[in-house]
Amino acid sequence: MQDSESGPPGLSCDSHHLEKAGILHYSRTILTDLVCAGLFHGSVAFADEWRTELGAFRVGIVGGSDLRGAAARAEPFRLALEEGLAMPVEIFATRDYPSLIDAATRSRIEYAVLSPLAFAATRKSCDCFEPLVAASSGDGTDSYRMVVIASATGPQNPQGLNGAAVGALRVGGAGGLDLALLELAGNGLDLRQTPNRLVLFDQGSQLLSALQNGEVAAIIGWSTLAGDPTEGYSRGTLQQLAATGGEISDYRVIWKSAPIPYRVHAVRSNLDAEAKTVLRSLLPAMFEADPVAYDSIEPVYGGGFVAARPGQFTVLEKLLPQDVETAPVAQ
Structure with missing residues (x-):
């Protein structure tokens, strides 16, 4: 049965190995200290190589x-x-x-x-x-999701938006809109192909109003999908809808993307x-x-x-x- 030491006997700083090696005419303590000091400085030098x-x-x-x-x-x-x-x-x-x-x-x-x-x-x-x-x-979130938000009485899934107008912000962060369009196309809703219509807005307030007024059937927004859902979650488009005085129960998320860090x-x-x-x-x-x-x-x-x-x-x-x-x- 082998000893439980992590290193080979010849490199150990245990004085027992020095005695077994026949080194008895030196002070055991002094020689042990010297060997250990040499190994320590060698390991420090090796550790500093990358620096x-x-x-x-x-x-x-x-x-x-x-x-x-x-x-x-x-x-x-x-x-x-x-x-x-x-x-x-x-x-x-x-x-x-x-x-x-x-x-x-x-x-x-x-x-x-x-x-x-x-x-x-x-x-x-x-x-x-x-x-x-x-x-x-x-x-407490480390990511967000792109979401499609429709009225509670509207389509229940992306396929139900075929032929309808869908709103989105013209400028988005980190490719969020591009990711949403790509994933939605894979889910049966290609908003770049007629008769579907992607309506772009310059301001967030315009986008929210378009949904509230029925100008578009749904909007592409974003949400953390974390926190209290009755308040529109912690941050995002649903929370902004709630802040405008809208009832969150009037809307629902019918699609969400993969998380974006x-x-x-x-x-x-x-x-x-x-x-x-x-x-x-x-x-x-x-x-x-x-x-x-x-x-x-x-x-x-x-x-x-x-x-x-x-x-x-x-x-x-x-x-x-x-x-x-x-x-x-x-x-």
């Missing part, structure tokens, strides 16, 4: 037209990562998501803060990044395991332990970080063409 190789840990963010300002606002986050990783950390700000995706695929950064569609594009382009955490909202924080897949372990411990605790650092990188989503999985973004890859450089990446 030395990187030189600096680069965090990619989208800064818009004010790159310096964006980097300055993220300074508390940079300091938190620098302390946790025990190495220099730099903010790599780009003007837009396509530029950030390019930096990721060209190995110019180790860490990226991405929209869900931008992450899907990065992953499809090189499969070189993996999600660590996603931002969550103050209502909020912003994702991802790292290079080949990043050293120690760095990933540090970040997986540091990031979920940041909202409570260092709220200033969290707010500096996630000023919108005030619920902290939760673990993210690659499978959460698979549905968004459907929106990407073969040439991901032409993909509709949300700005």
